[in-house]
Amino acid sequence: MTTVKVPEKLQTLRGFKVSKILNDGKDSSSFGNVVALLGTFPGLMEEEEEESVVLKLSRPPIPLDDLDQLADAITLYERMPYSGMEYGYYHGVVNNSSETFFAPYVSVDVLYPGCLKDESKEAKAKLLAKHISRNQAQRPVIFRENPKTYENAHLPYIEAIPSSAIGWVHKILNKEKELERLLFDDDDVNDGFLLNTDPKWTTHPDPKTTPKEQWMNHPSTRELYCLGLCHRKDVRSLRDLRAAHLPMLRAMAKKGREVIKNTYGLANESLRIFVHYPPQFYHFHVHFTNVSVEHGVSAERAHLLDDVIENIERDSEHYAKRSITCRMGENDELWRRFKELDDKAGAEAADDDAR
Amino acid sequence: MTTVKVPEKLQTLRGFKVSKILNDGKDSSSFGNVVALLGTFPGLMEEEEEESVVLKLSRPPIPLDDLDQLADAITLYERMPYSGMEYGYYHGVVNNSSETFFAPYVSVDVLYPGCLKDESKEAKAKLLAKHISRNQAQRPVIFRENPKTYENAHLPYIEAIPSSAIGWVHKILNKEKELERLLFDDDDVNDGFLLNTDPKWTTHPDPKTTPKEQWMNHPSTRELYCLGLCHRKDVRSLRDLRAAHLPMLRAMAKKGREVIKNTYGLANESLRIFVHYPPQFYHFHVHFTNVSVEHGVSAERAHLLDDVIENIERDSEHYAKRSITCRMGENDELWRRFKELDDKAGAEAADDDAR
Structure with a gap:
């Protein structure tokens, strides 16, 4: 022993x-x-x-049992580069003194449109509503969309979105915006695409001030997030992809891997390439992330580009004919439209039964 | 104003x-x-x-800059129902006194095989190695497996696993185990399957002491996790699925939804049904989770059962012929085998070039 x-x-x-x-x-x-x-x-x-x-x-989630104490324990700082008065946007830290002991290490963002002196009541209310909806936990829901429900619910939803909603995409494609984030561009009208460092990649070194050599093997590549935007404007989403788009899709996969390897040193084995369906905006785009990134990649939202290519190679009409599961928030307009259609179909079926 | x-x-x-x-x-x-x-x-x-x-x-991640202070600040308790002496398994909390202020709210698990008096040195070393490998962050990697790499790397890997590794599955199917978790069973040798509450669902009310009526609409259904096991023993994974298995797969989808709705009150819109590839064990099984569960569902691991069924309906040989992306840890034996094969293929290609 x-x-x-x-x-x-x-x-x-x-x-x-x-x-x-x-x-x-x-x-x-x-x-x-x-x-x-x-x-x-x-x-x-x-x-x-x-x-x-x-x-x-x-450790457990941030404790919510002593919320009123919280207010007293916070010191506020203006958040840079935002002006506190312009955005009502502050950053705070909880003081760790013994009298105000509450949730140490927790930091606080304060979104306070009411303090904007020069804004109209309507503008302030709109800002508040935006912040509430962005920060509210929404129950996720899924719906199995077939070509018919796509046509009758999803397509009208897409067509109701003002074209200005993707103005920022066109600005990037025209290189009026985010030039410091540009990784690759081939502006061929049929098969071309542009690859950018996605602003969602918040740990990326400042692209305006950090020379590109220092991007290579940067520790933040653990959170790598890049965005590929196609130049053609007639592909709204996965549903629109056909065999004619294969050269573009293959270029996005091949060139995307190459550029990311040469810029960041990230090997293929660590790179996930995928598209969202439904997408967040209806100009076809592809996400490139480190496999370690776990957000927004669940199977009912994310489709691997390699699978997309093989599906279309086998059948050009694959995404015209197949059912695709959609994930949304329960407050989303798209979910409202799917449900409305479902209820109508249910009512018609009941009518048929009654006859 | x-x-x-x-x-x-x-x-x-x-x-x-x-x-x-x-x-x-x-x-x-x-x-x-x-x-x-x-x-x-x-x-x-x-x-x-x-x-x-x-x-x-x-809040930021648990701070790791004051690790040596940590030890002094912890009070240990034996973890129930495990005996501390048998498993070397303790639970601790960090004292929040002012002298030992460190990471409050953090709790600690201590896995200490060295304190097992009656175990052999080998047994203790094995236990320690198991705990290290379980808790070590592993860089995830992906590999695009085609039918040939399946046959030459993945299949030999599966065949090297001792059959005893799925003994626990057979015990559940024979109802020698986890009877209190049983939700549904159809023991048809071709198309039958059994549905269980997965032990991974740790917030589930104790199935031994909580009457089933109280499972309905229980708050923990936000973390719902159930497991469907097929009764036939000749389907190892997604790769083995053919048209002959469609009745079984359809039953898992339809009956699974029904039973979960009737037991837990969870609607279809909140239920994700999927299979892992590669799976964690090679007896075909299906996962049922609340859509809110985000762990283990990334697109390079999880395949929605509805998609699997449609793929096989279109082509019985779909999963025999297609490439499937595999996600593993970089220390996994399967990754070692894939890489070995890749290196060999690379060397042979170089040989061909030299000739």
Whole structure:
């Protein structure tokens, strides 16, 4: 028996020394809420290899039981580069003094349109509504869309969106915007596409001030997020893709991988290329992310570009004929339209039964 | 102008009253690290509707800069129902006293095989290795598997797994295990399947002591996770599915939805049904989760059952012929085999070029 110094039961971890961080919690799947360490109790055992311990740290969601205390514990700072008066947008930290002990390490964003002196009542109300809807947890729902429900619910929904909603896309394609984020551009009207660093990639070094050589193998490539926009304007989404688009799709896959490898050093094995359906805007685009990025990639939203290409190679009409599952928020207009159609179909079926 | 009492700039949130929790952070996508509140500053403005504020609370990952302090701040408890001496498995909380202030609210699991008095050195080393590998962050990698790489790398990998690895599946199918979790069983040898509450669904009320009526509309259905196991033993994974399996697959989709609706009250619009490829074990099974569950559902791992059925309806050989993207950890044996094959193919191509 080697366990001469081990206590009957451990009471504390006094003397524990960290030898390795097994998981620093920075992978997006645990959001920093789980951390794992390997360590030892030097001198506790006779044989060194028996001293090893795995420690797992975890924590519950931000506590919401003392909300009124919270207000007193916050010091506010204006958020740069936004002016607090213009946007009503502040950043705050919770003071860790003993009287106001509440949720330390928590930081606070304050979105306060009411303090905008020069805005109209309507403008302020609109701003508030926008912030509420953006920050409200929405129950996700799914709907299995077939070609008929696409035509009768989804297509009218798309056609009701003002064309100005994708004005920003055209500005990027015309290189009036985000030039500092440009990674690749082939402006062929049929098969061309442009590849950009997506502004969603918030850990990316400032593209205006950081030379491109420093983008290579940057630690932030763990959160890599790039966006490919096609130049042709007649493809709204996955549903519109046909064999004629294969050269463009293949170029996006091949050239996209190449450019990302040459710019960021990210290997193919770490790169996920996919499209959303329904997309967030109806000008065909492709997402390129590190496989570690876990947000927005669930199977009922994300379609791997390699699968899309093989599906169309096999049958040009694949996306015209097939059912596609759609994920939305329960407050989304598209969900309202799907449900309306479903209710009508149900009522008609009941009518038929009654006859 | 109505802004008589608004200060030039906000300094604190003193007087802020919470009127609504917009997002309680309990959806699995933010892991409780983002919370959003709607509130007011009563009396600050003349018009009530201008008093509204949106507050967003967020926090960084568990800090790892003071690791040695951590050990001193922890009090340990044995984890029930496990015995601390048998498993070396403790649970701890960080003391929030002012001297040992470190990462409050963080809880700690201690996996300490070295303290097992009656185990052999080998057994302890094996336990430690298991805990390390389970808790180590692994870089995820993807590989595009075609029928040839399936046959030459994946299939030999499957065949090397001892059949005892799925002994627990057979015990469930024979109803020797987890009977309290049984939701449905049709033991037809061709098309039958069994539906269970998955033990991964940790927030489920204790199935041994909670009557089934109380499962209906239980708040934990937000994390709903059920598992469908087919009775036939000759389907290892998605790759083996053919038209002959359509009756079974359709039953899993239809009956699964029905049983989950009747047991938990979860509507179709909230239910995601999918299979993993590669699966975690090679006896064909189907996952049923609330759409809100975001873990393990990324597009390069999860295949919606509705899509699987339509693919096979169109072509019985779909999953025999197609390429399928596989996601693994970089330390996984399967990845090692894929890479080995890739390197060999690369070397042979180079040989051909040289000739």
